Amino acid sequence: MYRSHFFSILLTFLVLAPSAVVRGQTPEEDAREAFFTPTAAETSRAFAMAEQAIQERGLRATGPLYNISAELHRDKNAVTRNRLVLVTSYRYSGDVAILSYVDLTKGVVTRVDAISHTNVHLSEAEYLLAKEKALTTPKVRQQIGEYLGQIQVEAMVSHAAYEKDPLFGHRVVRLLFKVPSGGYLAQPIVFVDLTANQVLIDPEPNHSHAAVPSAQKH
């Protein structure tokens, strides 16, 4: 319990940290920014309310669930202009996006939608996990070679659209390696399957539909 509690705090911190960095430094800038994005406190509160609503509606299931993003939301049919936040969460079990509509002014979650096999951002925690898994894989390190230690790792979620694709329904991350001069390494082509906890390396650009599954597993 202590461990999972600590893990939750860490996840929240990791999700909030990047947005905290881009917020303004002055109260005026913070007030201006609040027109475009929820404040850190609002995000934290919206996440907590969404988590509770997901639990109450029986959508939690087992396995990892990440709070991905909190964004300002509008409802044209709303009578009053309350502070509305849309929380997006991702549940590994079933490859499910959970959208929670949070009314911060009223302090209620007005709606929760669960959508299977759609696209969901990567959380900072998942990015760090994928990066660590890839950069501790010997073959990846070997192919990065002289650039190891200099590269900037970028992540893109890879979405399998075809139900018979072995990666369908998996949380798969493609990693890109940017070199200091500004270009990207053409090789290695690295995917991290976070659902199966595997690193996949494509030997070369594949020209079949099931390109990724044919990659070498490590």
Add this chain to the structure above:
Amino acid sequence: MTFKSYWFSLLLVLVAALPGAAQTTTCLPATTQPADAPPDQVVQDFPAGGKAETGWKITYGRAVGKGLYITGAYFRRTPSEPYTQVLYDARLADIFAPYDPGTPRYYDLTGFNFRLVPVSSVDLGSCGSKLDRYVVKEIRDREMLWKDDKQGRRAQEMTIWGTLDASNYNYIMRYGFQDDGTITFRLGATAYNLPGHELVAHTHDGLWKIDMDLGGAKNNLVQVARHLQSKDSFEASYVISPFGDGYEDYLDWLPEEYTELHVINTSIVNANGNPIGYDLKPMRSGSPRHFEAFSHHDFWATVYKENEIIYDQVPTYVNGESLSGNDSVIWYQSSVYHIPHDEDGRYVNNVWQGVALVMWTGFDLRPRNFFSKTPLYP
């Protein structure tokens, strides 16, 4: 003429003869914003810096994984009349980039937490200004609005734009608000080809969600305009009919039919008694058709719902509801097909060096019977 003035004159002639020397950029002045204007609002009258004839009031938003979008647009035909609402919300709901071999298939908005790039001095150029840290505003000349022999008038527009840092790719999201009431929507794809797939052809599909509230959310009617022609006849015609016969539906863009949508407000008429309207005019070089169901058609129209916001789910939103009397939302895909070429870059020791120049796609919203006469004409 003294020796000194001779050389000075010669220098002037030489400078004037340099390529481009005669082209000076004229920066147009922005309208002074109201003191109590919220940070997300922009007001611009036209002609810029002159006596106002027409004007826009817009609001915008930006978010991680969403980029830049419009959260309201209001236009006035004369300075003395109130603003009329045109848009409630318009945005790229997603950008889909499938590669020809079948994989990868990236959703560049919903699939990633991509952010807007902070505005740089290069972005601002000589006439741009920062709306905020991520958004540029430009007031600019856009060449001729109309021409009649020796008479004519130059056109102006306000653009607001930002750049999404989509990892190796950058997407420029640009919205133009023009003096004649037109709104332009543009998606520009640029930067590095996908690492490891630098030479693989792919599309960049702009998946737009357009929630027009022309004169308000009520009494908006979406229509389809088609040009009918035949190689077997000298005659041609056009037909305008309700989208989906008045129900949620999809539609394909047909080049032979010049397919476009009209949105009219059936309860507000201009001075001639015609319902005010706007035309959605596609700007495209082809039609994407992928495995994914949402790409099987170019236009969709659905009834507004707070939680219908994901483009790849649009086919599930179409369930037979009546568009008549309901608040409608238009979904539209426009695409560029990118066949890599040497101008995109080259390999240098396993590193791709070079960038794809900007490729544009999008559409325009143009007034139809919104005015009762030619706008900005004597």
